Amino acid sequence: MTLSLNDITWHRAVGQLIDALDKPNFWAQLVRLLEQYVAFDSWVVLLFSADQHPQVFAECPGEDGSPDPLFQDYLRGLYLLDPFYIACREQSRTGLYRLSEVAPEHFELTEYYQRYFRLNVVADEIQFNCQLEGERTLCLSLGSEKRFTGEQIALLSLIQPWVLGLLRQRLPYEINETVALAVAPAQADWRVQLEASVQQLKGAQLTARELDVGRLMLSGCSSKEIARKLEISVETVKVHKKHMYSKLGIKSQSELFSIFLQAQNA
Helix, strand or coil, rough: CCCCCCCCHHHHHHHHHHCCCCCCHHHHHHHHHHHCCCCCCEEEEEEEEEEEEEEEECCCCCCCCCCCCHHHHHHHHHHHHHHHHHHHHHHCEEEEEEEEHHCCCCHHHCCCHHHHHHHHHHCCEEEEEEEEEECEEECCCCCCCCCCCHHHHHHHHHHHHHHHHHHHHHHHHHHHHHHHHHHHHCCCCCHHHHHHHHHHHCCCCCCHHHHHHHHHHHHCHHHHHHHHCCCHHHHHHHHHHHHHHHHCCCCCCCHHHHHHHHHCCC
């Protein structure tokens, strides 16, 4: 189905969504509207915050209605390897973004991609990002078993102002989000948590820089990308990698990823 600025059905539907901003079924209603114009297979609404695990406002139901164990792994710590999360933390951004715009050079070769992304998201992902105060980003992510086409991206870009406006107006009605911000203390820096877990699991004490290098490696960044992000030389990246592997007694990124998973669940 195509959409034009004069599409009466679309404008009527947006009006109905505005009326539903304070209703429990708002997210499902928004997703059903988007599905009329662009095909996708999964969706989730997340709030990314500095030094806190992502908060889920809504997600597509599983086949049996039970929580997806892979997604639970994501919320416990795999989000640190998510290209969209990393992009949000590195640069505040509002708009529509595609996986290919934010994914590191070697993303599809990572254990994260092979053992999580292609099983949970499958092939492609796009995300509406609404930047908020307090280093927070409200995100609506759409996953697809097929690559989104140029026509689909163009259509989503056309309706982007409406979607972002609705996301921003919905936020005050997210009672859980308000309560969490009011009563939940900020979590310790992920490096501190991960360092403590690795110390407990492997008896190894990694430096903050080694943890940074390890996380970026696992997210799919090449040595050149890591060097650019951390403002160090490629040779220094290789030294940190060598020291990290030696401390942990491992020889591959696969082993490093397994330790990362264990540490997040410790």
